[in-house]
Amino acid sequence: xxxxxxxxxxLTMRWWxxxxxxxEAYVSGLVERELERLPQPHRSAxxxxxxxxxxxxxxxxxxxxxxxxxSRGIFHxxxxxxxxxVAIASWHRIDxxxxxxxGHIASxxxxxxLKAFNTSAGFFVPEIVTPEFLVS
Numbered sequence: 001x002x003x004x005x006x007x008x009x010x011l012t013m014r015w016w017x018x019x020x021x022x023x024e025a026y027v028s029g030l031v032e033r034e035l036e037r038l039p040q041p042h043r044s045a046x047x048x049x050x051x052x053x054x055x056x057x058x059x060x061x062x063x064x065x066x067x068x069x070x071s072r073g074i075f076h077x078x079x080x081x082x083x084x085x086v087a088i089a090s091w092h093r094i095d096x097x098x099x100x101x102x103g104h105i106a107s108x109x110x111x112x113x114l115k116a117f118n119t120s121a122g123f124f125v126p127e128i129v130t131p132e133f134l135v136s
Contacts, residue, residue, distance in 0.1 A: 008100055008131075015131040016049065023096070023134075028056045028088045030081060058084065062091040065123060074113045079104050089126040090118055096134065097126045106130060 027050045035046045066083035069075045075083040082104045089097040099105050106128050118125045 011135060012131045015135050019134055019136065025053055026056050026094060027053045029058060030084055056088050056092045058088055059091060062087040065090060069117065072117055074117060086114060090123045093124045094126050097128045098131055099128065100130055
């Protein structure tokens with residue numbers, strides 16, 4: 001969540017509080033580790049939000065898929081965590097990967113390349129969306 005952008009923060013909280021229950025939500029261990037690196041008080045608040053959510057494993061197949069994204073130039077190695085987020089969602093057949101990261105994950109061009117790669121390799125293609133897309 002972007003604490004520096006009130007629009008994104010408020011929209012995300014609205015979605016979380018009023019819409020999340022309409023979905024079968026998951027979190028990955030990777031997200032948990034990212035949240036653990038945040039400064040307080042955000043770290044505790046965000047970790048409390050995801051407490052009790054089912055966690056998706058980083059399985060070897062997802063790691064191999066992420067390497068495929070990097071070897072094809074879809075993600076730069078510097079952004080391996082982003083490649084892993086998408087690969088975990090793909091491997092576990094998650095319908096929506098929710099993010100505000102337009103620069104590295106949610107861009108239309110990145111999504112087109114991911115769709116082409118996953119489709120040709122026989123992997124599920126999650127829809128990468130912002131919370132805004134899911135607010136009714």
